[in-house]
Amino acid sequence: MSDSRLENLAKILVQYSTSVQPGDRMAILAQPAAMPLVEEIYSAILKAGGFPYYLVGGLRSRVETDRLAYLLFTQGNDEQIQHVHQFEKKIREEFEGMIILYSQENTRALSSVPPSKQSDRAKAFIDVTKIYQARSASGEFKWALSLYPTHAYAQDAEMSLHEFEDYVYGTTFADTDDPVAAWNRIHDEQQRLVDWLKGKKMLEVRGPNVDLKLSIEGRSFINSDGHKNMPSGEIYTSPVENSTEGWVHFTYPAIRESREVDGIELVFEEGKVVKASASKNEEFLNAMLDTDKGARYLGEFAIGTNKRINKFIKSILFDEKIGGTIHMAVGYGFTEAGSKNESAIHWDMICDMREGGQITADGELFYDSGEFRI
Amino acid sequence: MTDIRTINLAKILVNYSLEIKKGDRVAVLGTSLAEPLMLELERYILRAGGHPELIARIPGSDYVQFTESSNEQLEYISPLFKLVIEEYEGLIRLFSTVNTRELTNVPAEKQGIRAKSMSEIMKRYHERSASGDLRWVVSMFPTAALAQEAEMSLNEFEDFVYGATYADHEDPVKAWQQIHDQQQRLVEWLKGKQDIVVKGPDVDLKLSIQDREFVNSDGKFNMPSGEIYTSPVEESAEGWIRFSYPAIQGGREVNGVELTFEGGRVVKAGAEKNDAFLQEMLAVDEGAKRLGEFAIGTNVGIDRFIGNMLFDEKLGGTIHLALGNGFAEIGGVNTSSIHWDMLCDMKDGGKIFVDGELFYDSGEFKI
Numbered sequence: 001m002s003d004s005r006l007e008n009l010a011k012i013l014v015q016y017s018t019s020v021q022p023g024d025r026m027a028i029l030a031q032p033a034a035m036p037l038v039e040e041i042y043s044a045i046l047k048a049g050g051f052p053y054y055l056v057g058g059l060r061s062r063v064e065t066d067r068l069a070y071l072l073f074t075q076g077n078d079e080q081i082q083h084v085h086q087f088e089k090k091i092r093e094e095f096e097g098m099i100i101l102y103s104q105e106n107t108r109a110l111s112s113v114p115p116s117k118q119s120d121r122a123k124a125f126i127d128v129t130k131i132y133q134a135r136s137a138s139g140e141f142k143w144a145l146s147l148y149p150t151h152a153y154a155q156d157a158e159m160s161l162h163e164f165e166d167y168v169y170g171t172t173f174a175d176t177d178d179p180v181a182a183w184n185r186i187h188d189e190q191q192r193l194v195d196w197l198k199g200k201k202m203l204e205v206r207g208p209n210v211d212l213k214l215s216i217e218g219r220s221f222i223n224s225d226g227h228k229n230m231p232s233g234e235i236y237t238s239p240v241e242n243s244t245e246g247w248v249h250f251t252y253p254a255i256r257e258s259r260e261v262d263g264i265e266l267v268f269e270e271g272k273v274v275k276a277s278a279s280k281n282e283e284f285l286n287a288m289l290d291t292d293k294g295a296r297y298l299g300e301f302a303i304g305t306n307k308r309i310n311k312f313i314k315s316i317l318f319d320e321k322i323g324g325t326i327h328m329a330v331g332y333g334f335t336e337a338g339s340k341n342e343s344a345i346h347w348d349m350i351c352d353m354r355e356g357g358q359i360t361a362d363g364e365l366f367y368d369s370g371e372f373r374i
Numbered sequence: 375m376t377d378i379r380t381i382n383l384a385k386i387l388v389n390y391s392l393e394i395k396k397g398d399r400v401a402v403l404g405t406s407l408a409e410p411l412m413l414e415l416e417r418y419i420l421r422a423g424g425h426p427e428l429i430a431r432i433p434g435s436d437y438v439q440f441t442e443s444s445n446e447q448l449e450y451i452s453p454l455f456k457l458v459i460e461e462y463e464g465l466i467r468l469f470s471t472v473n474t475r476e477l478t479n480v481p482a483e484k485q486g487i488r489a490k491s492m493s494e495i496m497k498r499y500h501e502r503s504a505s506g507d508l509r510w511v512v513s514m515f516p517t518a519a520l521a522q523e524a525e526m527s528l529n530e531f532e533d534f535v536y537g538a539t540y541a542d543h544e545d546p547v548k549a550w551q552q553i554h555d556q557q558q559r560l561v562e563w564l565k566g567k568q569d570i571v572v573k574g575p576d577v578d579l580k581l582s583i584q585d586r587e588f589v590n591s592d593g594k595f596n597m598p599s600g601e602i603y604t605s606p607v608e609e610s611a612e613g614w615i616r617f618s619y620p621a622i623q624g625g626r627e628v629n630g631v632e633l634t635f636e637g638g639r640v641v642k643a644g645a646e647k648n649d650a651f652l653q654e655m656l657a658v659d660e661g662a663k664r665l666g667e668f669a670i671g672t673n674v675g676i677d678r679f680i681g682n683m684l685f686d687e688k689l690g691g692t693i694h695l696a697l698g699n700g701f702a703e704i705g706g707v708n709t710s711s712i713h714w715d716m717l718c719d720m721k722d723g724g725k726i727f728v729d730g731e732l733f734y735d736s737g738e739f740k741i
Binding site: 160 | 473522
């Protein structure tokens with residue numbers, strides 16, 4: 001008998017997040033460390049009538065494990081690094097769905113790999129990414145992203161594994177008797193906000209760390225209610241690409257490819273990042289912004305709503321949902337929200353709003369210091 | 375197939391650091407993750423004629439112990455551990471944790487209780503160490519958690535650890551003997567000296583080393599090593615220092631520590647992050663407010679801060695001070711249940727004057 005919270009999380013992912021149907025080919029991408037959860041998901045997919053496939057993977061680098069990724073990036077030539085992983089491609093192009101479990105043993109395994117090599121690998125995957133996004137937007141491809149608690153993530157969160165397990169199963173509601181009902185309530189609360197925002201044109205975001213204007217004309221906010229990310233709790237859109245004007249200072253570190261970038265400040269003119277600085281790893285920030293043209297434009301503007309997520313733990317899957325924060329991503333946007341921005345990257349950065357941060361929509365106060373005002 | 379460097383590290387620890395002889399009883403403490411190194415240690419201790427005792431903690435058991443124990447249970451010292459400290463000839467401790475932040479949320483008070491209850495046995499440990507009856511060494515078996523803390527892949531981190539210990543060397547013992555010779559010259563020059571003045575962007579401090587000797591740390595007690603250290607006269611420290619690297623104790627990281635000393639005692643202490651923990655540790659006992667150590671790191675093979683004091687305090691171009699327990703074998707009389715090392719970079723214009731003479735400048739020895 002395994003931890004019943006594991007069984008619950010598997011149920012949420014299979015029955016609620018991806019709602020697996022008979023005949024669905026479902027890939028589970030995870031590190032071997034996640035086997036206890038993989039087995040529960042495998043079993044839940046079988047019960048739903050699907051065809052489960054387990055593949056070692058689920059890393060951003062799309063190499064099987066951290067150690068193998070290190071070998072590829074340090075020993076591989078350009079052609080090998082830019083080779084598109086055929087299994088990962090086939091899943092996104094043909095399968096009905098996939099569940100990715102973050103489950104690393106060392107979150108800093110690629111710290112010393114030159115960022116350009118990692119972005120070259122991401123660039124080579126962009127055609128697959130486009131197909132995958134289109135299939136996701138049309139509903140042909142159902143995917144969910146979650147996390148299996150390992151010592152490595154616990155260490156980043158400055159917790160013991162025991163404490164971290166409580167955090168993960170608590171924020172996903174896997175520790176409750178009826179987690180699906182809890183997610184349905186979150187859906188309803190957020191739907192009200194998303195409906196109110198329909199047809200609005202201009203957002204102004206002001207506070208101690210931000211002074212920004214962006215247009216959402218013709219764009220819709222999406223209710224992130226635990227279908228693609230588990231846990232979830234955010235509403236997001238892709239702003240009009242050339243509309244962003246102003247300045248933002250991200251109050252939390254932004255983490256990507258094993259690197260932590262602290263104190264990021266961005267200045268936007270006509271949608272483009274024209275100035276970028278950071279107190280730590282500024283060079284990496286600029287290398288990422290130079291990945292391609294789209295990497296200097298916003299692909300996302302979002303508001304985190306999950307108040308059970310109340311601590312920054314250096315995992316974006318959780319951190320971007322912190323109740324009382326907003327986040328923005330440079331790079332590719334969401335076609336389902338109307339975005340036209342294309343890029344090989346999508347990098348989320350978070351800004352605290354709890355102390356006096358305000359959002360107005362077409363001049364009306366929508367949000368103040370972490371609370372919705374409509 | 376075991377990594378040849380793991381075998382070399384076992385050989386260094388058994389044959390160089392502890393020089394195990396026939397009949398020596400040797401306890402090896404680590405976690406179960408250190409299994410490959412512990413097995414090689416067992417092999418080489420047996421080959422040297424000793425009696426190995428492998429004691430492996432299971433990942434997560436420290437956390438269970440701290441969270442499930444009453445204060446009374448925390449004060450309990452295992453008689454097996456006592457036996458090792460009071461009677462054994464050898465002790466090898468291996469850092470090999472599964473999660474470097476496992477104890478972050480354990481109240482500092484509980485850690486203080488544990489540390490205090492250990493103080494008597496630690497006193498015995500220091501006495502037997504000073505008399506040479508107990509030979510001990512601290513080393514590391516590289517784990518994913520330690521690699522992550524160091525912001526490296528495990529592959530790179532293994533290279534780092536085995537490089538810093540010369541376990542990747544054909545003749546590691548010879549390399550350690552060379553380090554011994556270089557440091558011996560410095561230690562001998564310092565003999566009989568009285569006053570040390572440390573000046574630089576982050577430090578303005580005076581210490582007396584009258585009748586205190588510097589110790590040549592050449593890989594006997596720490597593997598890797600590469601430092602010279604002493605216990606300054608307990609009432610002598612005057613001035614100010616800002617530690618450029620995070621100070622880590624009991625899984626907790628304290629950043630931007632600044633200390634002001636008067637008459638040898640910390641009279642002002644502040645930190646940018648986890649200041650409350652710093653204050654609690656300073657209040658553990660009277661000795662926690664005084665210096666037990668002043669040291670200079672010399673190992674240039676250790677080229678970056680990795681969040682582990684075994685390596686960091688040897689960083690070439692840095693000095694470190696420890697609050698708390700001093701070294702009895704060189705005349706240190708400060709006693710405390712803590713010994714907390716804190717590290718200050720000297721490479722950008724840090725200078726050390728000894729009886730008025732320039733001894734060290736920006737990471738280089740000038741004598």
